[in-house]
Amino acid sequence: MKRLAINALRAGRPDAAAVDAFLAGREVPIVEGSRCTFLYRGEADAVHLAQRVLGLPDLIPLRRLHGTDLWYLVLELPAGSRVNYQLEIRRGDHVESINDPLNEKLSYSPVGTSSVCFAHGYVTPEWTAPDPDARPGELVELTVPSRALRSDRRVTVYLPARFRRTASYPLLVVHDGGDFLQYAAARTVLDNLIHRLDVAETVVAFTHPGERLGEYANSAAHSRYLTAELVPHLESTLPLAGQRSGRCLLGASFGAVASLAAAHRAPTAYGSLVLMSGSFVHTDIGTDHGEDPVFDPVVRFVNRYRERPRRVADRLWVGCGVYEPLITANRSIVPTFEATGMAVRFVETRDGHCWENWRDTLRDALSWVLPGPQKWVYE
Template structure:
């Protein structure tokens, strides 16, 4: 009874203390929802910011990325309605009085190397290929390894197909590279890679495979990129290739049950990752029978050095024979189209065979998820 009395006394004391605390005044933020997807696929973006003077939102819901102004009501809630939007996954960011701001009502984010973006879903039949569906799921792991090339710990994401843990068979490997500004989490979060693979496998449209998503962003001295961005890109390209070949691939082939030959290796990447894919596949054509370049090419001065840097591969009569797939895909409104066209002209000059597809849209994850969904079924046939 003594214990009960003590507990009761403590409870009453706490209740008394709470009663004396100043009570918070309710605000419109308490019940605010954002993003709010409506029946007609329009989406309301809202934020409670009563002291702000200007709020805008930008994202890949617009092909131009031009910011859209939100309007403030008398309760201090800023809002705008987007669309109607085609069903898909979109990224967006708010700017509140010039400060990049996350939507505080939306916990779903995409992480980059120096920024965050919110992610919103507009559901519909068009997203079935990338949705989390009731099918057997593989495992996506965050894998840390020691990079001797960079003298630091590095991380990659690795997808293993359903049944991998229970079996002892060996699998082909697909190395999937992200773009500039992202890290190894990009393809697994906004890229939906794990779900895309699960759905393709469940439909019998792809072969079971291990998918390795390494970190293509290199730890460069800040001044390098600021002084000469193109030189910085070339330095990152070389650093990545060195680490990829000496650390990433050996770790994967030692740790996972892989089929370690070029017939069972694929490589693809978007934007910067496509640039890195071109570099690795033309420097070491003996390693990969399947190559995919999404929204990319040799950027800036790199196109001028490419003919010399990759002369051995470009002039190798057996190059085409050892490539079952050299896939290039880009949106017609992509801002890297000029680099893409110059790269294709270089390949044409040296009679390098490739398959080319031009889609609608620009330099966005909306396209890259589709490209992945088209590329994977062609692998390891």
């Protein structure tokens, strides 16, 4: 086996000049087959890799290269892995978490940025980047009054590039719509997938939540808003198919719970669901689920569904990253879905609970529930 670059450096009794030469022109983390070397350069009392890969400690110490200010850690990561991380630096009593100053690759989310490691074999899907040959769809801002939620709700509607009033389109409703547009490149992805005939020409309603954790945690009011207000409003103003097979709900994390809860309350309304990294926390025995109290209504809902499962759609696409704690809950609920007779596609990725994971799975999910032109009608 070829010697790792960091071990070759160690063997030469390096000084500051040797470290300079070692880092010059190198991409960090250093990926050599299945092994990834994380680095930090600077004076510190301790340096840790902070990450959320299931099965690894949240904080993993880096070692200091003797006689230098270079710190290193070698991790083995399976091919195709994508890992978000930060570095925790301790100097005396002061501890700070920072993005990796040697790594330009960043992951974005509503709570900030983190560094990202692309292990051997991971490539950002080319269909997530703008394609000059793909005609862009149009985004239209709507305000939908809601008696159920006692407020006016903002909805961003995507109309495909060749949208015609004389046609008939399926409807995809996306929870956390603003975040999918900003952090998962949803508009670009739709343009590309429709252009390539991977996905049917589709009207997409990107919803914007109010009090997200309350609305998405099996809220009856939010479910009424979707099924009794939003969908009828869109079907009365846009040329939509207006039938079960042409309606799909999509959500990630708590948004997946909201999608399942709405379909559970209206089991004849939706033909398909896309459930990404669903927060399907449950308890088999007792009441302690080890999570924040905000999960309490979710746990009650999932417990009841597991006890009395019902068919809530025709097709379910379920996906989850193997590096996130929710992988256990998602693996557990798939047989429950299948037992109802629903067609279920379950996809595991070597990624975590993040927007890039959900972005990277959009083609697989949407091409399965809303496949190419005129193929989306299942009834």
